[in-house]
Amino acid sequence: MRAFVFTDKALAKHAGQFVWLSIDTEKAQNAPFAKKFPIRAWPSFYVIDPKKETVALRWVGGATVPQLRKIFADGARAAGGGGQAAGGALARADALYGQGDYTAAGKAFREALTGLSPKSAQYARAVESLLFCMQTTGDEPECVKLARKALRELRHTASAANLAGSGLDCALGLPDGVPGRAEAIAAFEADVAGVLADPSLVLVADDRSALYGSLVSAREDAKDAAGAHEIALAWVANLDGEAARASTPEQRTALDPDRLNAFLAAGEAEKAIPMLEASQRDFPQDYNPPARLAIAYLELKRYGEALAASDRALALVYGPRKLRVLAVRADIYKGMGNAAGARKTVEEALAYAEALPPGQRSETTIASLQKLLATP
Amino acid sequence: MRLHRLMPLALAVATVAGAAASTPAEKPVLPWIEDDYPGALSEARARNLPIFVEVWAPW
Numbered sequence: 001m002r003a004f005v006f007t008d009k010a011l012a013k014h015a016g017q018f019v020w021l022s023i024d025t026e027k028a029q030n031a032p033f034a035k036k037f038p039i040r041a042w043p044s045f046y047v048i049d050p051k052k053e054t055v056a057l058r059w060v061g062g063a064t065v066p067q068l069r070k071i072f073a074d075g076a077r078a079a080g081g082g083g084q085a086a087g088g089a090l091a092r093a094d095a096l097y098g099q100g101d102y103t104a105a106g107k108a109f110r111e112a113l114t115g116l117s118p119k120s121a122q123y124a125r126a127v128e129s130l131l132f133c134m135q136t137t138g139d140e141p142e143c144v145k146l147a148r149k150a151l152r153e154l155r156h157t158a159s160a161a162n163l164a165g166s167g168l169d170c171a172l173g174l175p176d177g178v179p180g181r182a183e184a185i186a187a188f189e190a191d192v193a194g195v196l197a198d199p200s201l202v203l204v205a206d207d208r209s210a211l212y213g214s215l216v217s218a219r220e221d222a223k224d225a226a227g228a229h230e231i232a233l234a235w236v237a238n239l240d241g242e243a244a245r246a247s248t249p250e251q252r253t254a255l256d257p258d259r260l261n262a263f264l265a266a267g268e269a270e271k272a273i274p275m276l277e278a279s280q281r282d283f284p285q286d287y288n289p290p291a292r293l294a295i296a297y298l299e300l301k302r303y304g305e306a307l308a309a310s311d312r313a314l315a316l317v318y319g320p321r322k323l324r325v326l327a328v329r330a331d332i333y334k335g336m337g338n339a340a341g342a343r344k345t346v347e348e349a350l351a352y353a354e355a356l357p358p359g360q361r362s363e364t365t366i367a368s369l370q371k372l373l374a375t376p
Numbered sequence: 377m378r379l380h381r382l383m384p385l386a387l388a389v390a391t392v393a394g395a396a397a398s399t400p401a402e403k404p405v406l407p408w409i410e411d412d413y414p415g416a417l418s419e420a421r422a423r424n425l426p427i428f429v430e431v432w433a434p435w
Contacts, residue, residue, distance in 0.1 A: 001432070012405050018428035021416040022408040025433050033413045039431055046429040050420035072428070079426035257435070288435055321435055 001043050001062055003254040004205065008065050014072055018047070026319025031359030038100030040136060046098060047075030055098020056091070059125070060132050062204040067158055074122060089115060090122055097129055106133035118153040128159060131166045143170035144184050151191060161203050161211060164191035168214045172221055189218050205242045209258035212238065216265050232266035243275075249282040253289075260292050269299040280312075287316035287325070294328050298335060306332045320360050323349050346372050 005011075023030050025039060037046060037055060047057040056078035059071050078091050093108035109130035116123045127150045134143040147167030154160055168188035174181045192211050195201060203211075212235035219228035239259045246252035256279055263272045273296055280289035290312035297306035310329045317325050326349040333341035350369040353362065408430070409416045420427045 001430070006430070007405060009405055015406055017425070019416050019420040019423065019425050020406045020408045021413060021427050021429045022410050023413065023429055023431045024411055025431060026435075027411055030411055030413070037429075037431075042431065042433045044431045046427075046431065048420075048427040048429060050417050050425075050427055053417070056426060075428065076426060286434070291435075319433075321433065324435075 001204075003248070003250040005063065005065060005068065010065055011068065014069075017072055017076060019050075025360070026321050028319065028357055028360065031357040033359070035359035037098065040100070041132075045071060047071075047079050049079045054095055057094045058098045058129075060129070061162070062207055064158060064202055064204055066202075070121060070125070074125060090126060093126070093129070097133070102133040102136045106130055106137065106139075109133065118150075124150075124154055124157060124159040127154070128162050128166075131163070135166065135170065138173075140170040140173040141178075143167070144174065147188070148184075156198070156200065158202065160191075160198075160201060161195045161207050164188055164195050165207075165211050165214050168192055168218060172214075172217055185218055185221065189215060205239075205255060206258050209235065209239060209255075209262070213261060213265070229266065232262060235262040236266050236268065236271075249279075253279045253283060253286075256288065256292060260296065263296070264299060269296045272296040285316060287313045287318075287321070291317065291321075291325050291328070294325070294332065298328060298332050301335060303332055303336045306335075320356060320362070320365075323353055323365060326352070343373070 023033055025034050025042070036053075037048075041060045043062060045059040045063070046055050048054070049056050057071065057075040063071060078094055089108060089112035093105055093112050096105035096108050099105075109126050113123070113126050113130065116126060127146065131143055131146060131150075134140070134146065144167060147163045147170065151160065151163045151167065154163060168185065168191070171181065171184040171188050174184070192215055195203075196208065196211055212231060215231045216228050216235065219225075219231060236259070239255055239262050243252050243255050243259065246255065256276060259275060260272045263269055273293065276289045276293045276296065279286070280293070283289060290309045293309035294306045294313060297303070297309055307329070310325065310332060313325045314322070314329070326345055330342045330345040330349070333339075333345060346369060350366065350373065353366050353369060356362075409419070416427050416429075
């Protein structure tokens with residue numbers, strides 16, 4: 001978003017519409033914000049009413065410029081007090097969604113949707129928010145049903161990618177043996193492939209990338225290694241094309257995590273090395289290139305180079321992300337057969353996790369680290 | 377947004393490369409206030425405007 005969308009000059013005319021705040025959740029100074037406004041996905045966008053300090057609207061995930069404009073319009077309207085009946089129900093749903101109460105928000109979004117036409121400006125946003133609530137609460141069956149219904153209504157819109165991808169993810173999340181699971185997966189795979197092949201749909205690069213990732217998961221679920229590999233190669237080719245079109249080092253580097261995932265899925269981890277070395281040269285203070293190099297070298301079992309990259313990442317990393325860097329480091333030690341090094345790294349991670357401030361501290365993470373240490 | 381792209385923090389999972397990446401843009405088109413919620417809140421109250429917040433992480 002920062003490298004591709006927020007650099008679009010078409011957004012300049014909205015400058016006077018809001019006070020614009022950027023929050024890096026890895027920074028300790030932003031922990032109070034994260035505690036006040038629960039965050040489950042990155043990026044996320046919030047419109048906040050400054051008088052009451054309540055969320056008027058929340059959007060989870062990336063957005064194109066046209067989608068952002070809708071969000072601005074909806075957000076300004078919601079912060080102004082709601083409006084008509086459906087708008088009032090939607091405002092309630094948005095507020096609950098902003099508080100992170102996904103069960104209550106889901107119920108409120110359902111109510112709001114009964115008063116919204118599929119052609120209305122808010123319908124797609126309400127559907128996508130409800131899908132996120134369902135995914136967060138683990139309601140895959142309802143997620144599958146809603147994605148299927150909404151796809152019929154919004155097939156050729158910017159929402160189609162999210163609906164098809166979420167539907168496929170939810171179908172894959174259904175327990176094995178559930179009647180209709182295989183059919184649902186097959187139908188959503190076709191939908192996702194259709195979205196990827198539709199030249200009229202403008203997608204954010206990482207949303208397109210996530211669709212390829214879901215298709216790979218579907219083929220893996222079907223134990224179709226050849227099919228998964230074929231899609232992974234198409235994924236790599238797509239992202240290589242995106243990288244070739246990048247007009248700045250920021251844009252090129254922003255594709256690195258998706259490209260690394262694609263290279264790993266295709267069994268081509270070695271191709272990530274020159275890409276990440278270039279990013280490391282362009283952004284020497286960014287911990288991400290060496291952190292990703294550690295992952296690529298680990299995959300290639302080049303443990304010495306993996307550890308050296310991990311050292312460089314650890315010297316730069318801050319915030320909760322350090323836990324991810326330590327996780328990879330523990331795996332590097334395991335790969336080297338150094339159980340003591342792996343254990344010491346997990347102990348360091350636990351101490352770090354416990355010292356994080358509220359808003360960054362995760363009890364789930366702490367519990368998983370404790371469990372890991374308790375395992376012989 | 378797709379939930380599978382959320383980043384779990386558990387150490388047991390170490391092979392995922394990351395979620396949506398973000399690196400600082402060269403020339404911001406919008407007048408962002410960086411990492412200062414209290415400051416943005418004061419300004420929004422003074423100008424009687426809502427706050428638009430971009431929540432991101434540098435990975």
